Structures are given as structure tokens and as C-alpha cells.
Amino acid sequence: MPSGTEAKSISDKDGYVLIADQVTKTFISAKNKVIALDNCSFKIRPGIVTGLIGPDGAGKTTIMRLASGLLMPDSGTIEVLGLDATRDYLQIQASIRYMPQRFGLYEDLTVMENLNLYADLLGIPPEERPARYERLMKMTGLAPFTGRLAGRLSGGMKQKLGLACTLIKPPSLLILDEPTVGVDPVSRRELWDIVYSQVKERKTSVLLSTSYLDEAERCQEVVLIHEGHILGHGKPEEFSKPLSGQCFMLSVPKEQKRRLQAELANDPKVVDSIILGEKIRLVLREPVEPSKVSSLFELANVEVMDVEPRFEDAFMWRLKKRMEEQGEEIHFRTIAHHKVSGSAGEDVIVVKDLVRRFGDFYAVKGISFSVKRGEIFGLLGANGAGKTTTFRMLCGLLPASEGKLMVAGKDLRKARAQARAKIGYMAQKFSLYVDLTVRQNLRFFSSAYGLTGKRQTDRIEWALDTFELKNMENAVSGTLPLGYKQRLALAAALMHEPDILFLDEPTSGVDPLARRQFWAHINSLAEAKVTIMVTTHFMEEAEYCDRVVVMRRGSILASGTPEELKAKYHPPGEDNPTMEDAFITLVEMQENG
């Protein structure tokens, strides 16, 4: 009897494929006890896609490892397909498939060799393989690449191959850990299609984790998790529906949007306020008639439209409630930064025909753009689009192969050091010294920028105060929560009061509250006419920018304000397109010539 049907019959008994009952799991890291999961209980229904959604460090991976028998809970039980995950993990492993965050592919094996390995491990008889491979190759579009080493595939293709390997033997429960993170939107959509085709054709149950909140709406059910706590469980619309009538879009005069948004964000009547392109999105605590919103906040020259609530609104709402229950106050702070001299209209960064080669590979193929003073400018694209390479050249970390690069009026090819003194740089993953304390990190970075004596002490105090790091000043940086690390990294980049700030993937994976606080800081810097350049693969983050360029494979596909891009490139019939829709349309246009 094939083990697949065996497992299914077990799961049918109580109707759930996964039951977590009061699960607690702690880890010891560097003498600190980290609570990964705190008394979590939830049940996963069969035959649907359940999204496990939460920011980095929420406990998603821990849940998945517990469910696949890789970890044991400290207390509580996890039942998978009717079997105890602590005791019967071998049996569970025979009928589930788990794809870890980093695909679990052998990069030095070809696509076909990877498939063969998994077919061997899963005991697929050789005579059945050709038919299964053909189906998988068709599904993933990997057929032309069977002889290619897995390490040479793009991020999206790697994920598809990982998925193909787990689906060689269709499991009754499929566990996917962040399959869409870092993948370009086109591949992301294809991955979702593959997952849903499994659910439809084979009634597979899927548990999928993601830190992208906009993916919640693609799931049939959602378990929302934050800092080891389950914040909610239900259909995605059940999360957002209660907020109907509380969500609005405000059209405001361009020069006021940042100041207005900052005011609204700290208003007690407001759950959430963010900048979306030219507009401000507002979520209120109580339902209000759209016509009364202006008077409620005494706004002039503002056009108010009511909009559908989104999953993220619900997350923000629950997060805020939870923090208030714990007696914590949320107040978005701004940064006091000296007003940068110079007129607002002048070009601070000029890039012309910029090329960067690595051997015979063109990472950047002749791009041109310019950034004005006080602008928030976004470089948008998937991993591998050439964003980070462009960035490193702009910061003077990497020489350009060809082209012109002017930063703060200095030619980077000639006056690199002078240009650098005006630049603050916050690298991907925050590049802090994880063994140093918060204060030591600040001291190091400030002296690296040449700050000494009283000015240095003043700046360190300023940083500790502005970024609310005072109570953590002696904590070792590596053990800080992600939100704190991010603030510390930003503080470190601002120690020398730069005129230009470069942010490389600044908020990927942090929770929405931390992201808002971060953008509150950034917006106040922009108000002080600091020029800000951001890279992100996170389409939504582009909405915070004044202007963006969309990059793919080293070239610029399009540039303009987020509004312009969304209006110009959107799928036919979509009247409320997102940045992601615009990106996909752009890519398809490029591929179809």
C-alpha cells in the first residue's frame, strides 16, 4: 500500500493535518534565553493553503521545524497527520515534504541530478520517473535547463527546482519555508500557481511561510505570528473585514504629504498612516464617513476616498492593540538633522551610461538617472538585478567599468574620499559588529567617520536618544531584536550628519511597526533636504519613494513616480494596480519584445 493514502486516512480522522497545542520553544544563544514560540496553539485544515505570516524572527521556521520533526518542543505537543511529531517523526517524514528556506538543493549538482537524488531518497521506481519528471518540468518550465548546475540558476528557478524536488512524490502535507522571499514578482506568481495546482489536483495541504504581508491575500487561511505569539488565525478577509469603513486614501498637496503623514501617524484616533506614492493611506480606530475625515483632523485641501481594508491594516491593528495591552506606547519619532544647504531642485547624484563588468558578465549595463536634493529615490528590482552593484559604485566601494558618476558635485572617479565624507551608507543586513555593544558600535562608526572629542560624545548621545537605544546601550548588538538592529544601523550611518543617505534593502523582513518607525525617520530626514537613495526588492516599499527606477538584469526598464508607473504599466482591466502588477507588466513587455 502506498504510504500517501495511508497517511491521508490517518489525517481524516480528526479533520486537521496539523495541530499545535500550547507549544513553547526556547533557544539559548550567547547566554541569552530567546523565546521562539510562547504557548502557541492552532490547527491547520486539510486540502487548503495556509499561510504562516509574520516578520523575521517571529517563529515561523521554528514551527515548521517542529512540525517536520527536526526540533522538539520544550512543552506542548505538535500532531502532524494524526502522529505525534516528537515520537513518530520518522513516519511523518515519510509522508510530508519540507522545503527549508535555502531550498536544500545541491548547487554543484545539475537540475536532473538533483531530481534523481530526491527520486532515490523518496523511493520512486525508475520506470515511473520519466512521466513524473515530465509533469514537473512542464509545471516549472525547467525543461530547457535539466543539464545546468543548480547553482547557476536564478533565484526564482532555484525555488522552482526546490519545489519540483519536493513534489516528485506528492505529499499529503507540503511545508514551504519562505519560498517566495527574494524572488522576483514574476517567479513569485509562478510559484504560487504551482502550489495551487497541487492543491487543486491532489488535494495537498500546504503550510507556507512568508514575511510579505501582501501574500496573505493569496492564502486560503492565515496564521499570523509575531514574536512567538499567534496574533490571529482565519481567512484573510476575516482579518481585514472588521476594518471596513475605517480605511481611507487622502490626496494631499505634494509638499505637505510627509509632514501630514507624520502628524497623522501619532494621532490617537489613527491606527496607521503611510505614504503611498502621492497619497496618504489612513486607517482609523472607528468607522467614519469619508466626508467627515477632513474635519476630524482639520485638514484643508484634502480629498478623501474610502478604500478596502488590507491584510496589513489588520496586522497593524492587532500589533498596536497587543502593545497597548502590554502598556507600551507607540510614538513615531522623527530625527533632528541639520538643514542641508543648497536648493531643492539641484541634481545631487548624476549617473550616466554607467557600466560594471565582472569578467565577461555585465552586472550593470549602461544605466543613467539623476536624483534631486531632498528626494527619496528608489532602485527597484529582484535579487540579481544589479541594484547592489550600482549602489556600491555610488558609494565609491566599487570602481565603475565605464560611465560618469557624480555624487554631491564630486566626480567619484577622481574625488572618491571627498564624496564619501558626505555619504551615509546602511548596508544590507545592517553590517554591525555583532560582538560589540550598542554604544561601542556607535563609538566605532563615529570615529571611523572622523568624529572626536565632544562632538563624538554629543553625537553618540544624540543617537541613543533619537533612536530609543538608551535602555539597550550596553546590550551586545548581535542579540538585539531586528527592529533595534535596524535603528542602530541607521544611527551608525548618520553619525557624521551626511547630506546623502544610501539604504540597501533597509526594511526587508522587519515587522510593519518597525518599518513605519524606520520610514518616519527617513521622511524627517527628507524634510531636512537629505537626499535618500534606497534599494529594495520589496515592491511595496517603492511606494514610499518619490521616484523610482525599475531594474532588471542590469538595465533600467522604466523610471518615474510610483503613480506614473502604476498608471502606465498595468494589466488590462485592473483599476487599482499595485507596484507589483506594474513590475510584472514591465517584465512581460520586455520579454515579449
Added chain:
Amino acid sequence: MANRDTGKNRMRLSGLIKKEAYQIIRDPSAIGIAFLLPVILLLIFGYGVSLDAEHVPVGLVIEKQGPEVSQFISGFYRSEYFDPKIFPSIQEAERALMHREVVGIVWTRSNFARTLLNTSDAPIGVIVNGVDANQARIIEGYIMGVWINWLHQYARSKGVALQVPVNVKYRIWFNSAVRSRNFLVPGLIAVIMTLIGGMLTSMVVAREWERGTMEALLVTPVRKREIILGKTIPYFVLGMGGMAISVAMAIWVFNVPFRGSFWALSLSSGLFMLTAIGLGLIISVTAESQFVAGQIAIVITFLPAFMLSGFVFDIGSMPGPIQAVTHLVSARYFVSILQTLFLCGDIWPIFIINCLWLAGMALFFFVVIRKKFKKRLQ
């Protein structure tokens, strides 16, 4: 049902072995450690490093020429151990010694011939640079040899037998040419196999943790023993390949005599290979990054195999506590077997005892691995 299960088991294991083989073939560093490194090490130790004193630059101070002196001196020229250099005075010779142009001085005074004729009690002076004590002792012995040789000749030419109370006749067994290469090269085979078994194995398992492939592997129906075997078998084969290359080079390139039997060599190498891989796997269970695994492997497999196995440094002349520690180094048993098999032959008492030690250690290591290797994280 049972049949089907064994079929599946075999399929899983062969899948893992095939995977490992592809990885070895495509990883230049694995090929380097398995095939290039043995050749390089053998060339260095076979040709470069030698514990024999050969072509020793020695200063000869001849204050006054004469037939006796030239006869004595010619002994140094004929010997392949010396590279003599003539100095007219002791002062110049001493200066050369200071500048390390020579490592020893043989000083024949101007009255050498005269005193020899008159009293047959002619002194020569010998100065040896004692910084390298080992070499100094060897050189001292060689000079003595030349001296005694000459004395016999001289006596014979005078028609009298040399009056020496005790006459020493040397017979050097097993390595009659006293070539250090003959025992260094066999010992080196143990070091090479330790590298392949211990370092390579520990690092490739750590690599799977680092790249997250181990996590994916653990959540398949694969069994613990299959993962262990899937690592052991390919590296066993690779290590035996490295051994074959080394033995072939030892015999045909360096002309080291091989007096034992090949099956005894294969059996003991196999056992030793298992201890090396076993230790490598234990390291990999503890260390989860390639870098750490590599560091630990160097400290607990490679360095002991090099220094405590008796491959270069004689265990018998180590201080007691260190001698005790050498018993924990599996290479020690294998070096002993190798040196016996190459230079002496199948000496069963030595062979069996050392093989038992190796077998015991291999068994112990694999029991530990089975205990420590968990199909779980953390």
C-alpha cells in the same frame, strides 16, 4: 513488502553515494586534497625533506700539505656525505662556520705528519656547529667514520694491524642504506589518508549544514545509517585511491622496498581509513560550519598524525606523558604497520596487535557517531 523495502533502502543509499561522487568530481578542492596533495607531499618528503646528512659542507683546515694529510683528506672527497672546502687557516674556517658556509671543521695541524711518524699519536681538531643537535651528532659520527677508515688504511700501508681493543662491525638491518626516505615515505601514507578521511569528510558534512542541504535531507525518509554510510563509502574509496597512489609512488618513484604482502597492506589501510573517516564524522557532528570543522580537523587529526604517529619523530624518545597520548592517535598504529610492511615484511605479532587497535578505535568512533548523530537539529 520486505523485498520492496530493501530495494528502497538500497536506492536511497546509492542515491546518496552518487550525489557525493558528483560533488567530489566537481569540487576542485576535494580532488586537490585527494590526489594532488598526496603527490605534492610525497615529492616534498621524498626529495626535499631528508633526515640524513648528505653533502654536508665541511671545512678542512690544512696547515701543511703532505702525503698522509692528502690521503686523509681524500676520504672526505670520496664520501657522498661531505662537500669539503679547503681553508688555509683555522681563523678563516671559523669565520666560514659563523657564516654558516660550513657546518663542521676538520683541522689538521702543521705537525700532523711529523707527530704521526714519531709517536703515532697525531691529534686532529673537529668543530661541529651544534645548533641542530641531531645533525651535529650525525656529522660527528660521519667524521669519525672517515677517520677510522683512514686509520685502517694507513696501518695497512705501514704493514701493521691497527691495535684497537674492540673492533666494531656495523650491520644495519631493514634499511641497510640508512635512507630516511625509506621510513618517511611509508609513514607519509598515513598522513595523506588522515587528510582525506578526517579533513575532507568533516568539511563536506559541515558544508551540508552550512548550505542548508542537510536540513532538507533530514526531512526525507532517509535513515541515519544511510546518511552515515553515504558519507563513509565515497570517502573510503577516495582515501584508498589516495593510498594506492602513494604506495605506487613510494615503490616505483622513490624505490622504497616493499617486503610485506599487499593484502595485509589493504586490510590495515582499510581499518585505518575507517578510523580517519570516523573521526572526521564525529567532528562534523559537532561543528556546523566548514571553517570550524577545518580548524578542528587540523588540530585533532592532521597535526597528531604528523607529530605523534612516529612518522617523523620517534615515539620511544618522547617523554612518558606524550608517549601515553600517542596511544590515542590511530595513525600511530598504522605508521607502525606501514613501516614494518615496507621495510621488514609481514610480521604477524606487530601486524595483528596494531590492527586490533585500529579496529577497536574504528568501532568506537562509529558507535559514537551513531549515538551523537541525530535526525534533529540543535
